[in-house]
Amino acid sequence: MSNPYKRISQNRRPVSAQSARRASAPQRKAAPRRRAASTQESSAPRRGMAARERTRFASKRDESLFDGGGTFNPQRYDSPASRRASAGSTNRRMFDDRGEINAYDKREALTQIHELMNEVTKKNAQSLSFYRPDAEAKVSKEARRDILAAAMTDPTGQGFHVVGEELALPIKAILDYEGFARKIYRVRKLAQAELFRIPVDIRSTAWVVGQDGQSPESRIKTKWITPPEWKVTSFPSIDIMDIYQMNFDVLDRAQDTARQEIELQEDKAAVSLIDEAAQTDNAVTTFATLGIGAFEDVRFQVERHRLMVENFLISRAELSDIVKTMSSAVDPVTERELILAGYIGNVLNAQILTAAGTGVEEVIPPGTFYATTGADYMGEMGVRIELFSEPYNKYSHQETVKGWAFIEMVGFGIANARSCAKGLK
Numbered sequence: 001m002s003n004p005y006k007r008i009s010q011n012r013r014p015v016s017a018q019s020a021r022r023a024s025a026p027q028r029k030a031a032p033r034r035r036a037a038s039t040q041e042s043s044a045p046r047r048g049m050a051a052r053e054r055t056r057f058a059s060k061r062d063e064s065l066f067d068g069g070g071t072f073n074p075q076r077y078d079s080p081a082s083r084r085a086s087a088g089s090t091n092r093r094m095f096d097d098r099g100e101i102n103a104y105d106k107r108e109a110l111t112q113i114h115e116l117m118n119e120v121t122k123k124n125a126q127s128l129s130f131y132r133p134d135a136e137a138k139v140s141k142e143a144r145r146d147i148l149a150a151a152m153t154d155p156t157g158q159g160f161h162v163v164g165e166e167l168a169l170p171i172k173a174i175l176d177y178e179g180f181a182r183k184i185y186r187v188r189k190l191a192q193a194e195l196f197r198i199p200v201d202i203r204s205t206a207w208v209v210g211q212d213g214q215s216p217e218s219r220i221k222t223k224w225i226t227p228p229e230w231k232v233t234s235f236p237s238i239d240i241m242d243i244y245q246m247n248f249d250v251l252d253r254a255q256d257t258a259r260q261e262i263e264l265q266e267d268k269a270a271v272s273l274i275d276e277a278a279q280t281d282n283a284v285t286t287f288a289t290l291g292i293g294a295f296e297d298v299r300f301q302v303e304r305h306r307l308m309v310e311n312f313l314i315s316r317a318e319l320s321d322i323v324k325t326m327s328s329a330v331d332p333v334t335e336r337e338l339i340l341a342g343y344i345g346n347v348l349n350a351q352i353l354t355a356a357g358t359g360v361e362e363v364i365p366p367g368t369f370y371a372t373t374g375a376d377y378m379g380e381m382g383v384r385i386e387l388f389s390e391p392y393n394k395y396s397h398q399e400t401v402k403g404w405a406f407i408e409m410v411g412f413g414i415a416n417a418r419s420c421a422k423g424l425k
Contacts (some may be wrong), residue, residue, distance in 0.1 A: 010266050057394035073093045076093060097398035101113070133223070145361055161253055165184070177215055178390065180266070180271075180313075180363065181269070182381065184372055185375055185380060185381035186375035186378075186379070187381050187383060189290070195226065196227060196413075199224055200224065200225055200413065201415075206413065207225075207276050207280070209227065209412040210228055210230075216275075227380075227385050230409070230410070232266060232410055234262050234405075235404070235405050235406075236257045237403030239401050240400045241400065246354070262387070262408070264361060266410065270381070270412055273379075274313070275370070275422065277414045277419075281418045282301040282302065282417075282418065282420070283301060284420070285297045285298045289320060290318045290423075290425070291321065291322065292348070294373075295312065296311075298371045298372050298422070299350070299421070301371070302371050302421045307377055308374070309421075310372065310373055311351050311353055311373075312352045312353065314352060314369040314370075315352055315355060315357075315364040315365065315366050316356035316368070318367070319352075322347070350371070366425075367424060368425070369422075371423075377419050378415070378419040383408065384409040384411070388407060388408070389404045389405060390404065390405045391404055
């Protein structure tokens with residue numbers, strides 16, 4: 001862009017005589033400056049260096065296995081002898097343009113084939129982002145077993161501690177989706193030294209779980225309740241000898257064992273509290289066969305207090321009554337669809353949660369079901385300590401056993417006893 005002020009000054013008279021002579025004088029081009037060249041540069045012509053083409057790969061591993069065009073051509077294996085022999089070559093790939101192995105003798109060719117078979121196989125080629133860009137790398141069972149064996153032999157114990165912490169992560173994620181208690185109670189995380197208290201109506205009776213985690217306690221005519229807190233623990237253990245003899249994944253087994261034990265303790269405490277609260281203000285409904293009539297009678301005990309039932313908690317044994325008697329409540333087409341689907345998820349605009357188990361693993365006894373409101377109108381589950389793990393061993397008891405201690409501290413409280421009702425066969 002030209003200077004407008006300069007253009008205006010040229011149309012007028014010169015500012016001075018010197019500037020007028022400079023403007024009228026012819027323009028001379030300056031001679032280019034010459035650089036002092038060395039004797040080597042003057043004797044040999046300069047050769048331009050070609051820039052390396054930019055490659056776009058998802059990882060460095062893909063770049064080492066494929067060339068710029070996406071063709072499988074891994075980088076060649078360089079030994080000290082082959083590096084000296086191929087010093088003048090610019091092709092660092094295993095195959096040349098004709099598809100032959102880039103080697104200077106037969107021994108070098110066999111070495112390249114050996115390295116190719118060890119590095120690239122069908123098993124690890126499937127995990128490459130070049131074949132499956134959206135696939136995540138997964139650790140094989142053999143690798144997981146090697147990791148556990150290495151953690152067992154770690155003299156400092158840090159390796160075993162890290163493995164235990166990694167096991168706790170999926171357990172915490174599963175609890176929110178499969179935990180029976182965490183679906184019907186409002187889960188609240190408690191901070192350090194925070195008082196776990198729940199506001200209640202002075203006209204209703206509140207229930208809490210005692211410090212033993214099993215015995216419910218009632219609180220009447222209080223503005224606040226402070227439920228006690230108790231520990232939920234699980235101690236999966238592994239004998240060192242079994243690690244080298246078993247034919248299954250011990251890490252998955254430890255996760256599954258800890259999950260079942262933790263969920264079972266939480267569910268038993270939650271259901272025992274609901275059982276006591278359901279018999280405080282509401283009458284227990286008796287029924288012969290679980291059907292629409294029994295559901296409506298138990299739901300009425302809760303909704304007469306201007307509350308809405310959102311969950312039905314039933315045993316697996318009572319689900320058979322629903323399947324057998326639903327023909328009288330729905331049309332044949334709907335009955336066929338429910339039979340083919342194999343499950344019933346909702347009834348009377350409320351979700352059905354089914355608990356299964358026998359013996360000590362039984363959460364809801366056969367012949368019993370409960371109706372509850374939403375978590376905002378019933379109670380809370382306070383979590384003081386999130387689930388964590390600590391390694392331990394039984395060497396002091398002369399046992400070659402190692403394991404993890406999974407621990408969490410929680411508390412349960414129902415602030416409104418009218419939010420629960422019970423049905424009994």
